[in-house]
Amino acid sequence: MSPHADDAEYGAGGQLAAYADAGYDVLVALMTGAHPNRLREAEAAARVLGARVVADGSGCDGALEVTSARVRWLERLTADAQVVLAPHPDDTHQDHRAATAITRSSVRRSSVSLIWYRTPSSGPGFTPTAFHPVSPAHAHARATAIAMHRSQSHCAYLSSHHLAVKDAWHGWLSGHAAAEPFEVARYQLTLPTAPPPRHEEVLRVPAAPMPSGQG
Secondary structure, eight states: OOOOTTTHHHHHHHHHHHHTTTTTTOOOESSSSSSSHHHHHHHHHHHHHTOEEEEOOOOOTTTOOOOOHHHHHHHHHHTOOEEEEEEOSSSSHHHHHHHHHHHHTTTTTTTTTEEOOTTBBBBBTTTOOEEEEEEEEHHHHHHHHHHHOOOTTOOOOGSSSHHHHHHHHHHHHSSSSEEEEEEEEEOOOOSSSOOOOOOOHHOOOOOOOOTTTTT
């Protein structure tokens, strides 16, 4: 879920590219996509990442409101989702807070995993608990996708230097060369694909050899 065109790319572009490369259907739900230029930029950026965009054309940039219609719209989009990514609730941008509130309501009855990502306006409440190592290929895809947002080229937080520093810092925190930070709001644990060892096999201890001369 992306409140504005470029939010998802900034916060989770490497992760989205990795999902797409792994064969997952990646959808960017754009909450404020009324301006045709921004929508075209978002669509171009999504193509670079291997994703596609669905926009709520009624969302007004700077004045996004939480409505039941928007909750139902996102609920339909996420009906078959396994993972939903959205900005952290502690955010100084009013649109981000509204979009995240819409997201939380839309998945309240589903079993989807809900993960928060960092935005340039995330507050101190964002505490990373999960990290995605960003490969050079996915970092390049993210940078190329962000470059599609030409109308936002003046934003310092979208510069290659800012993104490299962000990746390096969170990589250092997580033991990687570069990483994107996330906070897990809700995660669905699933059974492993292969069955675990049987209980008696787990508890069985090899018999100790008998001392010589006994038996």
